[in-house]
Amino acid sequence: MEKIEPNESKKSQEFINIKPYSHKYSFFNYQFNNIDDINRVFFSNRCYFFRKIAKNYPEEGQKFVSVIDHLRNLYNKRTELFPGEKIQKLKTGTNDQIILTRKQVALLFLLSFLDLLYVEEKKNMNLFEVSDLLCKKTDTAFEFGRSFLNYLIVIGNWISENNPILDEKIIYIRRNINSKEYLNKQENIKLCDLVVDSKESLFNGTASYCVDFANKYIGGGVLTGGCVQEEILFCIEPEAIVSLLFMEVMDDNDAIGIYNTIQYSDYKGYGFKFTYNGCLIKDNSQKKTHRIIAIDALAMSHSSSYIKENSILNDINRDIHKAYVGFSLANLDKNLSKTIATGNWGCGVFGGNHELKFIQQWIAASFAGVERLDYYTFGDKQAKPIETYYKAIKEKYKTAQNLYDALILVSTVNENYINNLLTLE
Helix, strand or coil, X not given: CCCCCCCCCHHHCCEEECCEXXXXXXXXXXXXXXXXXXXXXXXXXXXXXXXHHHHHCHHXXXXXXXXXXXXXXXXXXXXXXXCCCEEECECCCCCEEEEEEHHHHHHHHHHHHCCXXXXXXXXXXXXXXXXXXXXXXXXXXXXXXXXXXXXXXXXXHHHHHCCHHHHCEEEEXXXXXXXXXXXCCCCXXXXXXXXXXXXXXXXXXXXXXXXXXXCCCCCCCCCCCCCCHHHHHHHHCHXXXXXXXXXXXXXXXXXXXXXXXXXXXXXXXXXHHCEEEEECCCCHHXXXXXXXXXXXXXXXXXXXXXXXXXXXXXXXXXXXXXXXXXXXXXXCCCCCXXXXXXXXXXXXXXXXXXXXXXXXXXXXXXXCCCCEEEEECCCCHHHXXXXXXXXXXXXXXXXXXXXXXXXXXXXXXCCCHHHHHHHCC
């Protein structure tokens, strides 16, 4: 993969302190016999998650206790893994990256999980405090906690085996592109190939990259009780959560890439019906990795009041550009196919229109040079026109520029974008 060249000098880089609480250094010298010991030593018995695990899933608790000595070894190597006990911040509006081993990432997560890490709250970053979620008395927080516990159990077992998988690299990337010149009369760029699927999950597809329907603060509510697409993705792949520690908020020209995270847990349900459904890691050959592209859509209620606003063109261009910045990450690795899995981006709590978000992503992917866009509708009724008419749209418009020009023409009519595009003279 091509190296992201920082667009700021080393002197202007900022770093985040990752030194554990000094008064808790000795806690890992304790002999833990059960999950209640974990709760007492690290949380003064205030952790709802560990109490409920001990009551309802004692076997999961004992698995964690059985690997605690291996996790202790990881903790004791913290100055070796992070000399200077600091990590670079990836700042808003920059092109830069951090590469960490799976072992380094596991240590950061462990510190946050056991409330060992002091995290300075910053207004331009999400808050990296896994332990806070464990103390919440909600079903969602508990099920997320079970997934996090499973992740640390797997890591502990790998440490005991001295498994080389722990030396694999995870890449965290910031991508920033300011120019929107691609929207101006690039006549010959054809609409990219498109596959529409109504039943499968984009996490299970064959595309090289999958899209995180992100909050501008990476991770969204994953550690505060949220439970939609981004939060679920970060829950089942906890290595992504570590990005909250050093990744600043995204602006309109930013996207984030998180590469080579493993899906450690299976799950069922969505939203507040989410439940942890067991460990997915049987052996190294069965691991499922993802290359995540995080892009945040505009939050809006796509109603008549929105249609009347003068900013509609800017808003449409904003989300086309946001997707373009994210999708252009696929151009950095010449060894992978430029295939991206996505879906109803920004159509949940952000209130986006399904048809509009689909058209915007198709245009952006085509301009960005994506070879194939795999579009997962999740069987949503509001996305039915996409499944039915996408081939007719491609036949009529053929190029990204033609479809973009037509979208601008129909954007102020009403919400039936696909019908208006197909009937436009």
